[in-house]
Structure formats: structure tokens, C-alpha cells
Amino acid sequence: MEYWDIYDKNKKPTGRRMKRNDWCLKDDEYHLTVLGVVATLDGRFLITKRVMSKNWAPGWWEVSGGACMAGEKSEEAVYREVKEETGLNVRGWEGGYLFTYQRENPGEGDNYFVDVYRFVGDFDEKDVHYQESEADGFKIATIDEIRHLANQGIFLHYDSIKRAFEWE
Secondary structure, eight states: OOEEEEEOTTSOEEEEEEETTOOOOOTTOBEEEEEEEEEETTSOEEEEEEOTTOSSSTTOEEOEEEEOOTTOOHHHHHHHHHHHHHSOOOTTSEEEEEEEEEEOOTTTTOOEEEEEEEEEEOOOGGGOOOOTTTEEEEEEEOHHHHHHHHHTTOBTTHHHHGGGGOOO
């Protein structure tokens, strides 16, 4: 059984835990998730297509991510999720933490913080080994291709993370 830590509205751990996907949170309680935007040196991005068997957003495109397990630090969670979902070990790559956003779903028991990371490294398609139980495929996409998917309404979290695709 997997457990997640419960955080308060200031993103401080409460010392309490919840079962994964239990959706028992009160309106001022949150769990923590991570997203890892993975970029090539030439500014393209690794995205995966969700399997059609997913209950939520089947067939949509996304970046790697998931929940932090109880006791796990955000940075460790993003390394784990990217590795599990893409086969890429992004430890030591350029980049890291960018920002956090918060999502509230009043009365649904599913409020969460999302720590967004970006990692830039030298990789290509042969290096990617996506998790077939989670993804129906992947693409190394340009920002214009990602925007096009977002405009079609089939790219998860785009409005919340679009600045992670911007280069300084």
C-alpha cells in the first residue's frame, strides 16, 4: 500500500498521511506531486501519450510526473518518476526546480501542490524506454507542437506549466 504525506495550505507537512488515491483531504489539506519537463539540448521536449485505459484524460499528452510518496522529497520523486516513465536518469543534468503551483478541488478531497522541474540533457529517441502500462508512445516535440496539442485540449496541465517550456 502506498501512502502520501498530507500538507497544510502553506505546503508544510502536517505529520499525517493518506492512502494513495483515497481522496479524503479536507479543503485546507493537500498532497504533493511533481512534474519533470525533459528537454533536449536543442530545445525540444519529451512528451508521452497516456494509455487509453486511464480513467482520467486517456490519450492525452503529458510530461512525466506523479505523486511524492510519504517521506520522499520532491526532488527524489521527480527523478524517480522521470526514470520510471521514460527510462532516462536525469540526475546531474542541467536544470532542476522551477516553480510550484497549487490546485484546489473544493469538496472533492483532492487538493494538491505541484513542484515543476525542467532537466536539459543530451538524449534522443533510442535512449527513451517509456512505461507501456502508462504510455501509448512518446514524442520529442517542439514547443509549437506542444502548443498545438494544448490548443486541441489534449495536453495535460499546459496552462499551469507553459512557462517551463520557455527558454531564458
